Amino acid sequence: MKAGTDLAQIASLVGDPARANMLAALMGGTALTASELAMEAGVTLPTASAHLARLSDGGLLRMTRQGRHRYYALAGHQVAGMLESIMGVAAELGPRKVLPGPRDTAMREARICYDHLAGEAGVAMFDAFAARDLIAIEGDEVNLTTRGAIYFSGFGLDIEAMLEKRRPVCRSCLDWSVRRSHLAGSLGAGLLDRFIALRWVRREKDSRVIRFTPPGRTAFEKLLREA
């Protein structure tokens, strides 16, 4: 009964269409203002404000003020993971009639999952790194190997800074579209940042879809082969 109450409390926060749309938008990983989230959810500002207050009180969102803006973001990876798992069930149950449209296909290929790369590209990358011993999978844990630390430093990531933070460098995250793991953690986030900086990929605006540029695609595939 206690378990049920907790369950209901969290789930009911997600269970409202307006709030769910906000949360889905925040799965993109970038913090958004109250107005942007109101737009996203299709409600007026006052309504959005009330919803955001509830989500923050409930611990699902974190807010930071910046001048007269208030930026909202998901409270953490665990929340993002929970949302993914609910989406997974919805995806399993949902496609009674509709076959995956072009948008869904793009999502399946590559998308942002909070702050790192997910979809087929993310899974392929995870597997390739594991095969090259850049990361070591031990049970549920994923760890950076020495080889990996050297390699990723050479790729332009500040591995030392990552190691000092509390956030795990490597984590595996279950992919709802492919049902396999991809790489999360600060390494996963750092890699995606780097891909964007190198113009290998571009975020499609107002969506979680990640598009590879033609040279980016080539470079990414080379990376996986030769890592």
Place this chain on the structure above:
Amino acid sequence: MKAGTDLAQIASLVGDPARANMLAALMGGTALTASELAMEAGVTLPTASAHLARLSDGGLLRMTRQGRHRYYALAGHQVAGMLESIMGVAAELGPRKVLPGPRDTAMREARICYDHLAGEAGVAMFDAFAARDLIAIEGDEVNLTTRGAIYFSGFGLDIEAMLEKRRPVCRSCLDWSVRRSHLAGSLGAGLLDRFIALRWVRREKDSRVIRFTPPGRTAFEKLLREA
């Protein structure tokens, strides 16, 4: 927006206290009748009936008639996984005030997760089997090794029958209390069944807690050491 609607639809099913209590009860893995679930949720039969209809329509529950009884069970492992992940967030956010009571401690040590062993005992078992090469962890997948097939057959499990079914023999399942993986799949389920048959463990009634019998504890630890 579409993503948000799907999300909300599923989450709102879980977001009602009565329904959440029913789902939490079904996390025990055993199918329960409508009356039992009504008791569990603390509502009258008509109310429970309406809730169960909604959960079934929503695809979260599966129902089988048996005489004048109707047994309800979770629709599948994905649903169970989703519930665990929501519980995980609740557990992370919840313990503002309360420190874990004796019941929670017992849950942390060993509990049933749908149909297999979870908690510290489950994680220890998973690690021990991996260390002995009875199971092989490859990325997100877990596979039974030949050594494992022989070993578990000797332990009294019908491995051949498991291999023929569609359900994966091995699967890893993330543990919310320990944040590590434990063994799910038909092997995980089969092992728990065997432990119960051998009287190594006992289910505490009306809860997910698993209690080791004193000889069972000894035998279990021996199993982990010598597997």
Place this chain on the structure above:
DNA sequence: TTCATACTTTGGTTAGCATCGAACTATGAA
């Protein structure tokens, strides 16, 4: 200071839905 923008608070309306009692259906037992 004055105006504009970003957001929150308040107040009041509305809609949905959780709930129960009572009546109805179906299965099993005597």
Place this chain on the structure above:
DNA sequence: TTCATAGTTCGATGCTAACCAAAGTATGAA
């Protein structure tokens, strides 16, 4: 058949919460 148990359907009630408009607060710009 008749009675009992298990469950569903129906109708009515009441509460919650989602919603918006309007007024209020806070920050930045002119």
